[in-house]
Amino acid sequence: MYVAVKGGEGAIDNAHALLAHERRGPTHIADLAPEQIESQLALAVDRVMAEGSLYDPALAALAIKQSRGDLIEAIFLVRAFRTTLPRFGASQPLDTSAMAIERRISATFKDLPGGQVLGPTFDYTHRLIDFMLAAGVAPPPPVEAPAETEPTPRVTDLLDGEGLIEAETATGNEDVGDLTRTPLDFPANRDLRLQALARGDEGFLLALGYSTQRGYGRTHPFVGEIRFGEVEAEFVPEELGFAVPLGPVAVTECQMVNQFHGSAEVPPQFTRGYGLVFGQSERKAMSMSLVDRALRTREFGEDVVAPAQDEEFVLSHCDNVQATGFVEHLKLPHYVDFQAELGLVRQMRTEYFARQEELKEAAE
Amino acid sequence: MAACTAASPDELAATLAGVPHPSEIVDLRATESGLVMLRGRMGGDGRPFNLGEATVTRAAVRLPDGRTGFAYQLGRDAAKARNAAILDALWQGPERAAVEAAIAPVRARIEAEAAARARRVAATRVNFFTMVRGED
Numbered sequence: 001m002y003v004a005v006k007g008g009e010g011a012i013d014n015a016h017a018l019l020a021h022e023r024r025g026p027t028h029i030a031d032l033a034p035e036q037i038e039s040q041l042a043l044a045v046d047r048v049m050a051e052g053s054l055y056d057p058a059l060a061a062l063a064i065k066q067s068r069g070d071l072i073e074a075i076f077l078v079r080a081f082r083t084t085l086p087r088f089g090a091s092q093p094l095d096t097s098a099m100a101i102e103r104r105i106s107a108t109f110k111d112l113p114g115g116q117v118l119g120p121t122f123d124y125t126h127r128l129i130d131f132m133l134a135a136g137v138a139p140p141p142p143v144e145a146p147a148e149t150e151p152t153p154r155v156t157d158l159l160d161g162e163g164l165i166e167a168e169t170a171t172g173n174e175d176v177g178d179l180t181r182t183p184l185d186f187p188a189n190r191d192l193r194l195q196a197l198a199r200g201d202e203g204f205l206l207a208l209g210y211s212t213q214r215g216y217g218r219t220h221p222f223v224g225e226i227r228f229g230e231v232e233a234e235f236v237p238e239e240l241g242f243a244v245p246l247g248p249v250a251v252t253e254c255q256m257v258n259q260f261h262g263s264a265e266v267p268p269q270f271t272r273g274y275g276l277v278f279g280q281s282e283r284k285a286m287s288m289s290l291v292d293r294a295l296r297t298r299e300f301g302e303d304v305v306a307p308a309q310d311e312e313f314v315l316s317h318c319d320n321v322q323a324t325g326f327v328e329h330l331k332l333p334h335y336v337d338f339q340a341e342l343g344l345v346r347q348m349r350t351e352y353f354a355r356q357e358e359l360k361e362a363a364e
Numbered sequence: 365m366a367a368c369t370a371a372s373p374d375e376l377a378a379t380l381a382g383v384p385h386p387s388e389i390v391d392l393r394a395t396e397s398g399l400v401m402l403r404g405r406m407g408g409d410g411r412p413f414n415l416g417e418a419t420v421t422r423a424a425v426r427l428p429d430g431r432t433g434f435a436y437q438l439g440r441d442a443a444k445a446r447n448a449a450i451l452d453a454l455w456q457g458p459e460r461a462a463v464e465a466a467i468a469p470v471r472a473r474i475e476a477e478a479a480a481r482a483r484r485v486a487a488t489r490v491n492f493f494t495m496v497r498g499e500d
Contacts, residue, residue, distance in 0.1 A: 055402060055418035056439065082399060082417060088436070090401040093412045100478065102485050110492050118488040145489065147482035154408050168410025176403065176412050190406060191413035198404075198415050232366070233418065235400050235436055246400065246420055247369035247438035253408060276404045276415055 023068050037061040046250075046279020047071055051320060052078030053180075053199040055249055055278050072201075076321050090176070092234040092243055096253045096276070097154055099229040103280075106155050107223035108257060114152030119228065120280075155225035156255050156272065165257065165270040186312045193295050193311060194288075198277060200318030202284045208308040209290035217306030219293045220259035221273065228252045228280050252277050256289035263301050271300065367471045368448040369437045375470045376447045382466035383459055385427075389450060392424035392432060395442045423449035431456055 024031065038045055038061035048060040052075045060078060067073035103119025106112050118124075156165055177192040184192060197205060212219050230248040237244065254275035262268035273293025275285035294308040307313050317323060368376060399417040406413060423435045423445040433453025435445045455463045 050416070053416035054399075055416060058439070059419065085419065086396070086398040087417070088398045088400050088420060088422065090414070091403055091418075093403040093405045094415070096404070096408045100482070102481070103488075105490075116490045117485050118490065119485055142484040143487040144480070144483035145487040147479060147486050148489070156407060157409075168405070168407035170405065170410050170412075174411065176414055178401070178414050180414075191411060194404075194406065194413040195415070233400075233402055233438065235420070237422070237434065237436055239424070240434060244434075244436050245366040245369050246418070246436055249402060249418065249438070251404075251415075255407065272407055274407050274410075278416060 023066075032065060034058060034061040034065055037064050043280060044069075044071060046277075046281055047202060047284075048074045048078055050278040050281060050284060051075045051199055051201060052082070054078050054082045072320050072324050076324070079321050088237070089235065091246065092236065094231045094233060094249065094251065094276075096227065096231055096251065097152070099152070099227055099231045099251075099253075100248075101148075101152055101227060102229040104152060104225065104227040104229075105223070106225045109155055109158065109224075112155060112225070113158070114150045115148055117148075152227070154255065156257070163267075163269065166260075166272050168272070184315055186315075187298075188311055188315060190292075190296070193315060194274065194276070194292060196315045196318060197275075197288045197291055200288070201320035201323070202281070202287065204318050204320070204323075205287035205291050206283060208294070208314060209287035211306065212290055212294050212308045217294050217297065217309045219273070219290065221290055221293065222257045223286070224255035224257040224272075226252070226254045226282055226285065228282070250279050252279065252281050252285040254282070254285035254289040256286070256293055258293050260300060266300075271296070365435075365448075365452065367467050367474065368435065368451060370474050371444075371467075371470045373441050373444040375473070376444050376451070379463075379466045379470060380447045380451055383451070383454055383462045385450060385454055385459070388428050389453075390426045391446075392426050393422075395421065395423040395446045395449075397421045397440045397442065400436075421445040425449045425453055427453050427457075429457070 035058075038057050041061075041064065042057075044064055045057050045060045048063055048071055049055050049057065051071075052060060052063070054060075056078075059081065060074065063074035063077040063081075064071070066077060101114075101117060101119075103117060103121060104112070104114070105116050105118065177189055177195070179192055179195055184196065188196075211217070213221070228250070230250050233246040233249045234243040235246050236242060252275075256273035256275070258271045258273060260266075260269060260271040271293065273289035273291075273296070275288035275292065277285045277288065291308055291314060294306070295311050295314060297304050297309040302309075304310055371379065397419055398421075400420045401417050402415045403412045404415040405411065418438055419440050421435075421437055421440055421442055421444070423442070424432065425446065426432045427450075431453045433449040433451070433456070435448035435452055437445050437448060451463055451467070454460075
């Protein structure tokens with residue numbers, strides 16, 4: 001029997017009021033300002049910008065406050081916000097070689113032209129809880145040294161001369177796919193794959209990248225280079241016809257260099273995987289580059305044998321807003337669906353017992 | 365223009381206050397916030413792809429003498445974008461020197477911060493050395 005139900009409005013309103021109360025917490029503790037989140041929980045802000053696919057630190061900080069620190073909820077809020085704004089156009093491609101470097105490391109070239117700088121990193125810390133932070137002790141001022149003026153070329157350019165490493169080819173004004181305008185279709189080109197990975201869930205991509213290291217689609221990766229810092233975004237407005245600076249954008253870039261045995265057409269050379277992410281997120285950029293390379297499997301005539309190489313699997317499941325939407329919708333009322341299932345199971349049980357009875361009678 | 369994008373809203377308001385300008389300024393287009401899709405390149409130098417969007421606010425103004433000014437800036441601050449557009453219009457005429465002088469402290473602040481950051485980063489440079497092998 002179909003029963004239409006209505007109600008719960010009062011309960012919903014009161015639940016949201018309670019949520020606001022719990023979000024605020026005990027009032028004898030100072031209210032958290034979005035500016036504090038933006039400056040002191042900067043890596044959470046970076047993650048929300050990257051996966052929310054919207055560069056706006058102040059907005060991401062506010063979303064984190066609103067979501068009580070639930071980052072996927074904050075990402076959802078940011079995604080919803082972006083749908084309310086018109087799009088002015090697309091920027092000139094960011095020139096990461098002109099980055100104001102804040103961190104730059106290579107696991108393959110010790111003496112990198114331009115040098116290796118560690119920058120603000122958790123690497124080499126002992127991962128011991130620092131109780132001084134709870135005591136509110138001010139940190140010592142950072143050490144200074146004469147600034148570098150050497151250019152910092154991409155590490156992948158160093159091997160380019162010998163053809164030992166696959167070269168990227170920049171062609172003219174070709175169409176750039178945009179999955180926010182056209183639904184993904186398979187097989188998807190690398191531009192669409194990179195867009196999906198750049199906004200994909202860090203945890204999901206981390207697990208997939210890890211799976212390739214453990215043997216599920218091995219790619220023999222080396223970190224050619226990781227760099228983090230600000231690059232100037234440029235945009236050509238229609239009415240001006242020349243590029244204007246929009247402002248600095250902080251990004252992390254990872255160049256993964258992978259072994260490749262070659263084929264009948266291609267001599268042996270290193271192939272590449274690429275990661276580019278808003279903000280400072282090395283884990284995400286590295287995972288992205290591992291999965292980017294894994295998804296290029298077919299391009300190199302290799303067999304698709306592992307989940308990380310299966311683009312339909314990866315791209316259909318890497319978006320955490322889509323994923324959480326479908327998983328969490330299960331908690332919404334399914335009374336009618338369940339009623340139907342209930343009726344079906346009852347009928348099947350009646351038939352089952354009737355059959356059992358018949359068998360018993362036949363045996364006797 | 366680059367100094368205007370990196371300036372704080374207060375800095376830009378102070379910059380504009382430091383340049384004599386007419387009060388009858390017409391908006392050629394209502395100042396509005398929107399999105400610009402930021403692009404990257406595969407491998408840093410290959411074919412372009414869409415990295416993700418950024419909020420951008422744009423303003424377009426006209427001075428009584430007919431000069432026009434434009435601004436496109438990251439973020440959602442309408443007043444700041446409009447101030448930048450007015451400065452852009454003023455810069456294209458006799459007030460150029462006054463605009464340059466008014467924005468000089470902002471530029472100096474941005475450069476000093478970038479230089480301090482570069483010095484702090486330089487202190488984290490890794491200097492590798494080879495250990496002497498103990499074969500003899």
